[in-house]
Amino acid sequence: MLKNLVYTIPKNHHSEECLKELLTSHTEIKFVSLVGIDLSGNDTDEKIPIKIFLDDINGFLKGAVQTDGSSVVFPGIATLNNAKVDMLADTEVNWFIDYNYENIDEKTGKPIGTLRIPCFLIYEGKAIDSRHILKASIDYMKESLLKFFKNYPELLAPYKITVDDIDDIEATSATELEFWVKTPQEKAHTEELSTSQVLQEQYWTRTKGCVRTALEELMVLMDKYGLEPEMGHKEVGGVKATLSKDGNLTHIMEQLEIDWKYADAIQAGDNEIFARILTRETFRRHGLDVNFLAKPIDGVAGSGEHTHLSIALKLKNGKRINLFAPTKEHFLSVFGYASVMGVLKNYEVINPFVSATNDSFRRLKPGFEAPICIVTSIGHSVDIPSRNRTILLGVIRDNEAPLATRFELRAPNPHTNTYLVLATLFMASMDGISYAITNNKTEDNLLAELSKDSGIETDYLEKDRSYRSEEDVFEDYTEEERNKLFGKAPATVYENLTSINNYPEKLKALKAGNIFTDKIISSYATGVERRWITEIIARIIPNYCEEIRSYKMLHSIEKSFDVDVTRWEHVNKLRYYLMKDSYSNKSLFTKIHEAVDIKDYETVSRLQVEMDTKMNELRELYINYKKNLLDI
Structure with a gap:
């Protein structure tokens, strides 16, 4: 099945003639999706029947598709009363075909595919x-460097070239993706994970079972898409899985990393977006959840995405010079x-x-x-x-x-x-x-x-x-x-x-x-601020409340020692401080809600630091309390 699929359409095949020939001969590609990236990094996705695309290819390439700008993150720019955003295809990068391996085309026996076309989002004539x-930052860098090379020809003397020898200036980049995989509903056991991390029991060890299969399948797929994976391995986080009676691994919780080859900076961004999609979908087919959070578990190493960059001169004779x-x-x-x-x-x-x-x-x-x-x-x-x-x-x-x-x-x-x-x-x-x-x-x-x-x-x-x-x-x-x-x-x-x-x-x-621009910076900051507040009120505090409610008194009066009573009192006092209101005192959570209501974000920020500190303190107190109990 994998041998007869088209995975990418390179930029030199984006003409109407090439696209029509390829798509009519691969009828398993049934949809088109224009992919724009808002200021929060969200990628748009839609299912447009391929017939509509084939009937008006040039229209699609020139911005015939529109979207509702109020539904993506452009606050202060695309508003409810003026939200039309045009989607202009980018023909200078590779296009990927995203296959649904769970939906097989009856005629071809192949998975149904969606052609993902990266695009620019145009609002009132300007890309936002x-x-x-x-792209604009790279163009600015190229123009500035070429101007310097013309005005200061001595800059190129060490390379024994002149500005006329330069064909292009290349901005290249690469990212590396760290992520956690786990069996659904598996809950983190922080102490066990932390101990395993300190002992370095997971880092670079052998992958096993469905994790190994998914990782290998992912790297094969990445290679077919031209991402050129360089390495996949276990990271520092994770614990040893359990072997079930039928010989399968359960209770999986591992941190992995995948690296792939550098590319032109814009292409590198597109590659990363698609690598995340491939990763999530590949592991899901093997019954595993993928988590891209930076810090999914407190007290355990988080996931980074180190970002590499360089600048090079591409000469007319084909040679490249790394400017760094x-x-x-x-x-x-x-x-x-x-x-x-x-x-x-x-x-x-x-x-x-x-x-x-x-x-x-x-x-x-x-x-x-x-x-x-x-x-x-x-x-x-x-x-x-x-x-x-x-x-x-x-x-x-x-x-x-x-x-x-x-x-x-x-x-x-x-x-x-x-x-x-x-x-x-x-x-x-x-x-x-x-x-x-x-x-x-x-x-x-x-x-x-x-x-x-x-x-x-x-x-x-x-x-x-x-x-x-x-x-x-x-x-x-x-x-x-x-x-x-x-x-x-x-x-x-x-x-x-x-x-x-x-x-x-x-x-x-x-x-x-x-x-x-001032408008772009302001829109970006507004979007970040909204998400920060929304997460605190709608996710973080409710999750903390649920966690606090789970910290219950476990000792019995008859079998407890003074130390058990004292430790529980410390736990309970902190529980009340964080969450419980009285007529005379407001809880920390209530104070945060009230600061949000009056938009006193400086106070919200200060109280958030205190809240996270107190929650960590509460976890440690409860762990110490439980350690001394025999009957739980």
């Missing part, structure tokens, strides 16, 4: 979607150093696009290699590349393969909007590059500035901050030292969003070239 913002790789005995080139500096200096306004959910902040805590400090590591020496996993922005180098030189932002998670993050990274990189070029900075100048100590004033980076560390930032610095040297990390979505208003000078880096 995440894919277009990334050094041309002399150095860690990086001028472009590489400057890009790192641009990202680090402006990260306060990048971070709102990286960590935009309550879930993401559960992962970004000190420990578990959480990348919360605005700092990089480039290596102790040029000969030995860094693999410091405690920093925010890693520099990946291979002295034997200059084309592999790239940056790795370690903060994103599986629900991060990769398109917007990459757009902010390329814009911030150009801010650093512009500084370096217009101020005639050399590699030595930039390395010295990047490596400066706190208190030293420089032309670009902030005086009272430090930006490079080759040490373990969690083991070798106190919390006070980290906050002073690298800046205090935001604790909530609200605190993160305030950076947009608190750092207007840094925001200029994103707004250059009119890429991140």
